[in-house]
Amino acid sequence: MSIRSLPPSELVEAARSGNRRAIGRLLTLVERGGPTADAITDLTHPHIGSAHVVGITGAPGAGKSTLTGQLTRLLPERGLTPAVLAVDPSSPLSGGAILGDRVRMDGIAGEDVFIRSVATRGHAGGLALSVPGAVRVFDAVGFDPVIIETVGVGQVEVDVVGAADTAVVVVNPGWGDAVQANKAGLLEVADVFVINKADRAGANDTRRDLELMLELSHVSGQEDESGYRPPIIMTTATDGDGITEVWAAVQAHREHLDATGKLAARRAARLRYEVQSRVARIVETQIDDAISASVLDPNISPATHAATIAKQVTSS
Amino acid sequence: MSIRSLPPSELVEAARSGNRRAIGRLLTLVERGGPTADAITDLTHPHIGSAHVVGITGAPGAGKSTLTGQLTRLLPERGLTPAVLAVDPSSPLSGGAILGDRVRMDGIAGEDVFIRSVATRGHAGGLALSVPGAVRVFDAVGFDPVIIETVGVGQVEVDVVGAADTAVVVVNPGWGDAVQANKAGLLEVADVFVINKADRAGANDTRRDLELMLELSHVSGQEDESGYRPPIIMTTATDGDGITEVWAAVQAHREHLDATGKLAARRAARLRYEVQSRVARIVETQIDDAISASVLDPNISPATHAATIAKQVTSS
DSSP states (O other), X not given: OOGGGOOHHHHHHHHHTTOHHHHHHXXXXXXXXXXXXXXXXXXXXXXXXXXXXXXXXXXXXXXXXXXXXXXXXXXXXXXXXOEEEEOOTTOGXXXXXXXXXXXXXXXXXXXXXXXXXXXXXXXXXXXXXXXXXXXXXXXXXXXXXXXXXXXXXXXXXXXXXXXXXXXXXXXXXXXXXXXXXXXXXXXXXXXXXXXXXXXXXXXXXXXXXXXXXXXXXXXTTOSOTTOOOOOEEEEBGGXXXXXXXXXHHHHHHHHHHHHHTHHHHHHHHHHHHHHXXXXXXXXXXXXXXXXXXXXXXXXXXHHHHHHHHHHHHBOO | OOGGGOXXXXXXXXXXXXXXXXXHHHXXXXXXXXXXXHXXXXXXXXXXXXXXXXXXXXXXXXXXXXXXXXXXXXXXXXXXXXXXXXXXXXXXXXXXXXXXXXHHHTTTTOTTOEEEEOOSSSSTTOHHHHHHHHHHHXXXXXXXXXXXXXXXXXXXXXXXXXXXXXXXXXXXXXXXXXXXXXXXXXXXXXXXXXXXXXXXXXXXXXXXXXXXHHHHHHHTTOSOTXXXXXXXXXXXXXXXXXXXXXXXXXHHHHHHHHHHTHHHHHHHHHHHHHHHHHHHHXXXXXXXXXXXXXXXXXXXXXXXXXXXXXXXXXOO
């Protein structure tokens, strides 16, 4: 029987028993949105919670994909079954072709690793909905860890990685890279820092920059009250140097989350964010219908207009 | 009397009569959000519509800032008074410092140009609210054009530039750059393409790539029904080569918008998007309150949870 004709419940069953085509199909349906995606969400949700969700982010060209690629080689040796969600549109992991990336990518890394590229545009609800949906599928069918690779430049993209169990931020040596990471909001969300291309000049300066900024955030009271402080790992991902240290740092962070009870808090926050995005998406249609032609009236500002509609849409 | 103690109405008046400190203060207040920002929105909204809003986007390092910098030199010679909103966190225009960018940047370009850097994180409502707010202030006090410089990697960032009157997308020569622009959703929003660093190898190949992709989008019916097709301009922004051609292309696009009546449609769409974002922001608090502790119940999926809350929050 064709995978395509299976109802969601049987599809989830097939995926959970290891059928890779069923997993790919689930990911496609979830990304598409609508009632079928909601049914899959209902069916997979009870099975999540085992996977450690790792976000890897940084500027384009920082070496996120190379690092992720090295992890997908290291982790199966440790008996783990990683899945990768490549959100970065410029990621080599998601290929260089205009069409058919996702088809070409599914499963290329062999039986141990599942790589999926997520379209960054045009799907229902955007990244705030499509990423948690895909992570849920991976988690429910037994992949662990689930690695999300994204470019840490956009607002939503930083939010998505910040919502992972462990957020890894990759920077490169060179004046200003740490500063730019800070400006993009990456310092606030980082649990582990990686200085990749550490064989290049300026790696130690960048390390000092990062340490200084962490120190500053400590002074301003932003440091974790439990005393956790993001470690800084030096890597040369192209040679595999430092990759085991990166994974050790991720595991240490996970142990910290477990020991402090923060894992549940972080996951609850992630679910809240997802529910919020979903409600916003549902309510959006009603908002859309309520925006009248008077949007072009120069005497009704968007602030006034929005206040009126908000009253109209909500029951209070 | 200190600018800081002026009520919004007098602040708007002072800004409209050319007081640069008043303009800076308005931008700060608008970015901060809340009732004062809403009051300023109400006061400035009736005065907008004169400025041509130009979005300039592309990958980090494509040369957007250099191009923008050249335009801020060219345009005053033409009798125009440009303002620049730098959303790109890595933009040299927004400086390299962690703190105090905006203070340092305000007005550095002299009396003819006003440059403002927008924090990409942490402000009320995100870019979808802060950019239209700042553009409104610039427009209402008489700047024209208003140039928004942003990195076209994130979802929100592409949306913001796509909502400008004219969207300029900057790519560089080299295999894959046009492809990456396509994947980031930039091709769909571009009104003018710039191949910057056109003195480098591969510029003509990149031109062909872009032309091919435009051709493909034509075949699939995405081309503008009026026959407008985004021109491709070759520049070497560091030398100023091609800058007058870029501006001529922006003006030609503006004439196209005027001639076809599309300017009003585009601005109505922009206002709709702003009103939508504002309502979503207001409703968000109610959504937040409605999300119960059951968010962690494995038997209530986010899809089900969201549907329940949406019913609860809205009156229907």
